[in-house]
Amino acid sequence: ETVSYGHPQRLRYTLDNDLLTPEQRLFYEENGFLLIRNLVSKQDIDRFRGEFERICRQEIKVPGLVVMRDVAIAKSEFVPDQRAVSKVQDFQEDPELFRYCSLPKILKYVECFIGPNIMAMHTMLINKPPDAGKKTSRHPMHQDLHYFPFRPVDRIVCAWTAMETVNRQNGCLVVLPGSHKGTLQEHDYPEWEGGVNKMYHGVRDYDPEHPRVHLEMEKGDTVFFHPLLIHGSGMNQTQGFRKAISCHYASGDCYYIDVKGTTQENIEKEVKEIIVRRHAVGDELTFKDTWAIRGRLVQGERISM
Ligand SMILES: CCCC(=O)SCCNC(=O)CCNC(=O)[C@H](O)C(C)(C)COP(=O)(O)OP(=O)(O)OC[C@H]1O[C@@H](n2cnc3c(N)ncnc32)[C@H](O)[C@@H]1OP(=O)(O)O
Ligand SMILES: Nc1ncnc2c1ncn2[C@@H]1O[C@H](COP(=O)(O)OP(=O)(O)OP(=O)(O)O)[C@@H](O)[C@H]1O
Ligand SMILES: O=C(O)CCC(=O)C(=O)O
Ligand SMILES: [Fe+2]
Ligand SMILES: [Mg+2]
Numbered sequence: 078e079t080v081s082y083g084h085p086q087r088l089r090y091t092l093d094n095d096l097l098t099p100e101q102r103l104f105y106e107e108n109g110f111l112l113i114r115n116l117v118s119k120q121d122i123d124r125f126r127g128e129f130e131r132i133c134r135q136e137i138k139v140p141g142l143v144v145m146r147d148v149a150i151a152k153s154e155f156v157p158d159q160r161a162v163s164k165v166q167d168f169q170e171d172p173e174l175f176r177y178c179s180l181p182k183i184l185k186y187v188e189c190f191i192g193p194n195i196m197a198m199h200t201m202l203i204n205k206p207p208d209a210g211k212k213t214s215r216h217p218m219h220q221d222l223h224y225f226p227f228r229p230v231d232r233i234v235c236a237w238t239a240m241e242t243v244n245r246q247n248g249c250l251v252v253l254p255g256s257h258k259g260t261l262q263e264h265d266y267p268e269w270e271g272g273v274n275k276m277y278h279g280v281r282d283y284d285p286e287h288p289r290v291h292l293e294m295e296k297g298d299t300v301f302f303h304p305l306l307i308h309g310s311g312m313n314q315t316q317g318f319r320k321a322i323s324c325h326y327a328s329g330d331c332y333y334i335d336v337k338g339t340t341q342e343n344i345e346k347e348v349k350e351i352i353v354r355r356h357a358v359g360d361e362l363t364f365k366d367t368w369a370i371r372g373r374l375v376q377g378e379r380i381s382m
Pocket of ligand 4: 221
C-alpha cells in the first residue's frame with residue numbers, strides 16, 4: 078500500500094484493502110470515524126422502518142429483543158406505538174432488521190477495519206424521541222468499548238446508519254475526532270437534573286476544549302467508528318422521532334476478557350442485575366456469555382468469539 082510507505086506504524090486502525098482510498102484510510106486513522114454518504118438504499122431503510130413499526134404495534138414478537146422506553150415515560154402507561162419506544166436492542170433474531178447487519182455494502186467497509194472474519198455483536202435501532210422537556214433524549218459522551226468485554230480494541234467497529242435526516246435539531250451524533258487514540262476512560266451516570274436513561278453512562282471528564290464535530294447525515298448515510306471514539310448525541314428538539322440503525326462488529330478472532338478490577342466492572346454489574354431479574358437465572362450466566370449468546374457470524378469464521 079502506497080499510503081503506508083515510510084510510515085508503517087501510522088496504519089494501526091485499518092487493514093490493507095482495495096476499497097478505501099488512501100485519503101479515507103488516513104482519515105479513519107487520524108479521526109477514528111469515516112462517513113460514507115448514501116450507502117444504504119432508501120428501499121432497505123423503508124423496510125427496516127416498517128419492521129420497527131410492526132414491532133412497536135406488537136404485531137410480531139422477536140425472541141431476545143429488548144424494547145426500551147425513555148426514562149421520562151418509563152413509569153407511564155404503555156401504548157403499543159413507536160411513541161413509547163426509544164430504542165430496540167438485540168434484534169439478531171429478527172430476519173428483516175438483521176438484514177442490515179449482513180448487507181454486503183456494509184460488510185465490505187467493515188472488513189477494512191476488522192478483517193474478513195466478522196461477527197455482529199450488538200444491534201440497535203434508536204428512535205430518539207422528541208425531548209419531553211427534561212433533556213433525557215440526550216446520550217452522554219461515551220466510548221462504546223465500555224460495554225464490551227472483548228478485544229483487541231482495534232478489531233471492533235460500529236456501523237451507524239441514519240434512517241432519515243439527522244441534524245443538530247433532532248440530535249445527531251457528536252464526535253471528538255482523534256479521541257480513539259486515547260485509552261478507555263472511566264464511565265458513570267452523568268449528573269443530569271432531569272434524569273438519565275438506564276445504562277447511559279458517560280465519560281466523567283473529557284476535555285471540554287477538544288474539538289467537536291456534529292455529524293449531520295441524510296437517510297442512508299453511514300458512519301463507521303472506532304469503539305474508543307468519544308461520541309454522544311444531543312437533545313431532540315423536534316416533534317419527530319429521530320431514527321438510526323446500528324451494528325457493532327468484532328473480528329471472529331477476538332477474545333473475551335475478564336473485566337474484574339477494571340473500569341468496566343460497573344457496567345458488568347448492571348447487566349448482570351438486569352439478566353437475573355429478567356430470566357430468573359443466577360451467577361452461572363457470565364457477562365461474557367451474554368455476548369457470546371447474542372453474537373452472530375455474518376462473514377468468514379467464528380474462531381474464538
Ligand atoms: C455500544 C452499546 C451502547 C449501549 O448499549 S448504551 C445503553 C445501553 N442501554 C441498555 O442496554 C438498556 C437497555 N434497556 C433495558 O435493558 C430495559 O429497557 C430496562 C431499562 C431494563 C427496562 O426493562 P423493562 O423490561 O422495560 O422493565 P420495566 O418496564 O419493568 O422497568 C424496570 C425498571 O426500570 C425502569 N426503567 C425503565 N426504562 C428505563 C429507562 N429508560 N431509564 C431508567 N430506568 C428505566 C422502570 O422505571 C423500572 O423501575 P422500577 O423497578 O419500577 O423502579
Ligand atoms: N451539560 C452537559 N454535560 C455533559 N454532556 C452534555 C451536556 N450537554 C450536552 N452534552 C452532550 O454533548 C453532546 C452534544 O449535545 P448537544 O446537541 O446539546 O450539543 P451542542 O453542541 O450544544 O449542540 P446544539 O447547540 O446543536 O444543541 C451530547 O452527547 C450531549 O449528551
Ligand atoms: O443514536 C444515538 O443517539 C447514539 C447511540 C449510541 O451512541 C449508543 O447507543 O451507543
Ligand atoms: Fe455509542
Ligand atoms: Mg445543546
